Amino acid sequence: MTVTDSLPASGTFACRACGRPDPPLVLDLGEVPASDQFPRADEPGPDPTWPLTLHMCPSCLLVQLGPGRGAFPEPQLAVDSATALQHARTSVTEVLAAEGIGPGATVIELDSSHGASWLPRFLEAGLLEAPPDGRADLVVDVHHLMHGEDPNPVLAAHAARVAPGGRFVCEFFHVLPVVEQTLIDTIRHGHFVYLSVLAARPLLARHGLTVTRVQLVDVYGGSVRLTAARADEAPVVDPGVEEVLARERAAGLDRLETLEALGARGARAAREFRSHLELLRGEGRRVAGYGAPSKAPVLLALSGVGAGLLPYTVDLSPAKGGRRVPGAGVPIRSVQYLVDDRPEDVIVLTWDIVDEVAAQLARMSAGSGWQPRLWAPLPEPRELSLP
Structure with a gap:
């Protein structure tokens, strides 16, 4: 296995979103092996481990991994589940209907190593694929954002891809079910940010994007499909955005102690x-x-x-x-x-x-x-x- 050197656990660690120094530690899962590296059964051990800690920024409310990183990810080994493939079909149908996008519109998709890309379904619906360094009417990030150690350059690139009048659609793990259902195994090396809409809204605003629509989806244990538009176009915001924000506040996603309590429940x-x-x-x-x-x-x-x-x-x-x-x-x-x-x-x-x-x-x-x-x-x- 090829690994990088972990950063020291002590010292200054800046929030991955807003840069605030030393966001407080809310969860320490100890030494854990890399989640995307499956050694050959006959490969001698022991398998390497790395610290797995979770921090929460009191300024922008981003939940995130601590400093350092584990192994570089291996090539994708998983196969697409029927559930994920059906979710891709459903998502494309719903996005096109909600945003009024039809044949001839352009699309750029950046998906993660989880597979089940939405792009084939968009092309079947008559959309045209634009080059990743170009601009498009629809820019889609399917569980890709969380894999970046710093989400800001990723979102800056996404924002630059959105054509005038276009939309940015991003699906990501939702930290709400992680907290409410103690989905402790969702926290892993390589997934650097754990987003709520509370944290995603200011993060996208930093890059000139306004959250216009939010849909909770039952995939990967609970995710969010978020739509944003260019802020300089003063887009209309769906009332459902405030409804999800209110639910997140009611669950305590704006308070450090909520995440701190996750540790005790996870251990149990x-x-x-x-x-x-x-x-x-x-x-x-x-x-x-x-x-x-x-x-x-x-x-x-x-x-x-x-x-x-x-x-x-x-x-x-x-x-x-x-x-x-x-x-x-x-x-x-x-x-x-x-x-x-x-x-x-x-x-x-x-x-x-x-x-x-x-x-x-x-x-x-x-x-x-x-x-x-x-x-x-x-x-x-x-x-x-x-x-």
């Missing part, structure tokens, strides 16, 4: 996950995992779960076969291996697409007599059934 969720696996082992039940998402190394590290409690997990991505979850040492196998092995309990680590997983396993096990119990570890360990 990790303990409950481990205790659940220990209970299954004590009952003599055979257990396996489903999925090797980027959130898995965080959850397993915080829970202290290794191959002793979770002998293996499986993943649809052929590129992850023969690898292991970093830190935990849990080997990754094919989904067919799971069906052939027929464990009694399956822990769905890709809990954000648990309905899709349940449907897939139901199809693959049809007529075999295998009826495993499915468990989702978050927001709390809960049992599910095959459809």
Whole structure:
């Protein structure tokens, strides 16, 4: 693995959005392996770890990773889930309708390594792709912004791409469900900012963009699809923006203590996950995992779960076969291996697409007599059934 040197934990650390010195520490998750690096199963360990801390700026309310960074990200190993592909189709339809954009308009998309690009759907709808260094009627950022250590140059480039009368659409993880549902495994190296609309609005305003529309979407555990327009055009702002801002304030996203409380709840969720696996082992039940998402190394590290409690997990991505979850040492196998092995309990680590997983396993096990119990570890360990 190629890594960079981490910055020292002490010393001046400036807010990634507004530059305020030393935004307060609100959450310390300790030493955690890189979430997007899955070593070969036979690669000697131990796997490297890096500090994973969360800070909140009291000036601009941005929740963000602390100083330093872990490993450089590896090439994308995941495959697009059916849930993500359907979300792309739905998002494109809704964006075009809401913004009144039709065939012949130009589009620039910058998406993240999560996959499920929206661009093919825009082109199917008759939009024309513009070069990334040009200008377009619609500029789209699909979970790309959070991967920049400094969001300001990313947004400055986006703002420059928006043609007169154009729109900027950005989808990102929403910190609200992270707080409300204790989605502790969403926090990971490589995702440098955790946005609320409270924090996104002044950040976009700094680059001449006004938030005009906000839509909460149920993807990746909870995200926001935000639309902005050029501020110098005095755009109309949808009333739904204030409704989401009010909900965020009611949840305490404008207060440091709200994020500080997340740590205690996250530690409890990790303990409950481990205790659940220990209970299954004590009952003599055979257990396996489903999925090797980027959130898995965080959850397993915080829970202290290794191959002793979770002998293996499986993943649809052929590129992850023969690898292991970093830190935990849990080997990754094919989904067919799971069906052939027929464990009694399956822990769905890709809990954000648990309905899709349940449907897939139901199809693959049809007529075999295998009826495993499915468990989702978050927001709390809960049992599910095959459809």
